[in-house]
Amino acid sequence: MRDCAIANFTRALSLDVGDMRRKLLHAGPGGKVYTPEQVLAEMKTDPPTQEGLSLLKIWCMSDEQVQKEIQKARSSIAASRQ
Amino acid sequence: MSKSKRRSRKLAAPLPLVANRCDYEQATHWGAYWTKWGVLDFAAGCQPPIPYVDLYAAQATQAGWRQAIIDNGAIFVCGVGHGNDYVFTGQNEEILLDVGNPYDLTLMEGRYGSFLSCVFGQAAEAFVGAGMLGFFGYTDTYWFEAAVYPNSLATPFFTSHFTYDRALLSGKSQREAFDLTTAAYNQAIASADQTTARYLISDRDAMHLAALDESTGPYMGSTQPPPIPPAPPSTCPIAGAAVRLLNGLSKALGRHARFKAVSVR
Numbered sequence: 145m146r147d148c149a150i151a152n153f154t155r156a157l158s159l160d161v162g163d164m165r166r167k168l169l170h171a172g173p174g175g176k177v178y179t180p181e182q183v184l185a186e187m188k189t190d191p192p193t194q195e196g197l198s199l200l201k202i203w204c205m206s207d208e209q210v211q212k213e214i215q216k217a218r219s220s221i222a223a224s225r226q
Numbered sequence: 227m228s229k230s231k232r233r234s235r236k237l238a239a240p241l242p243l244v245a246n247r248c249d250y251e252q253a254t255h256w257g258a259y260w261t262k263w264g265v266l267d268f269a270a271g272c273q274p275p276i277p278y279v280d281l282y283a284a285q286a287t288q289a290g291w292r293q294a295i296i297d298n299g300a301i302f303v304c305g306v307g308h309g310n311d312y313v314f315t316g317q318n319e320e321i322l323l324d325v326g327n328p329y330d331l332t333l334m335e336g337r338y339g340s341f342l343s344c345v346f347g348q349a350a351e352a353f354v355g356a357g358m359l360g361f362f363g364y365t366d367t368y369w370f371e372a373a374v375y376p377n378s379l380a381t382p383f384f385t386s387h388f389t390y391d392r393a394l395l396s397g398k399s400q401r402e403a404f405d406l407t408t409a410a411y412n413q414a415i416a417s418a419d420q421t422t423a424r425y426l427i428s429d430r431d432a433m434h435l436a437a438l439d440e441s442t443g444p445y446m447g448s449t450q451p452p453p454i455p456p457a458p459p460s461t462c463p464i465a466g467a468a469v470r471l472l473n474g475l476s477k478a479l480g481r482h483a484r485f486k487a488v489s490v491r
Contacts (some may be wrong), residue, residue, distance in 0.1 A: 194310075194345065198367035202424045210420050213427050217412035224409060 242277040246305030248286040257306030259376040264388025271452025286316035302444040309343030325349040331356035350436035366432035369425040382414035396451035401440035
């Protein structure tokens, strides 16, 4: 995970979501940013929230899948230019 | 009908829009900035200019929202706010729209909407089923990266999203606007690194449009886009690098804390 904050627009309606957000984005003293591995570890110990599931989906995508999506996006741009 | 009356009807200003620009923590602070760039500045430059009500910060209350929409006869509502599958919120998470509230369903009747919010896209069908003309939103968490306020890493996320609003303001249909927004996300994904691409893919795939008729839009045939649309603030790739460098330094110094350019609650 990049060393910057990630943010979103989920309304924290329950403690679960709030806790998860703190764990993922603002965890611990010094504002430590979680790595994908740490996020996944959190998922195993906590019931996944909607927000957590979304992150899980993002980080469970393999590098090859992401690369494929990038290629697909490039092809679609090329096709629209023709 | 007199000539002057006919002319005044022909030149009548487009119907107003109302924008929620709540601003009370990091995510909405970013969103408020980009909503001004993405919607308000653009609307002001359209030909003819599109009148708008800017509900900024403390003005983004439920009472202010309802009054602005009704008093001004808004045809388009938009903006940024935290949300979930049934509410879209304003300042300090005050509820602006609640799919379970019949008043809000009626309020949206005959209007178009675009909501930059997590998950509220899941309420689209209910609003359209109750008479809303069109609803664009996201059915999943909306993610963006942030480094140096307000631009840098956040730019591709917001410029992609606001393609939708700008297309509508330019007189496009909802379907055209949706397709242009998909293309904008694809453009951003095509030039993004692996990390940024992950979030952009997630946001693109969470886009959702529900409409009574996708071939309609709030400003079709009544407006032209600004001759020179306001450009987004230039991105600053060095910002991310600087943060990485600081983290490297932090590690080298044996400190546990990591530098972050911003903190998100």
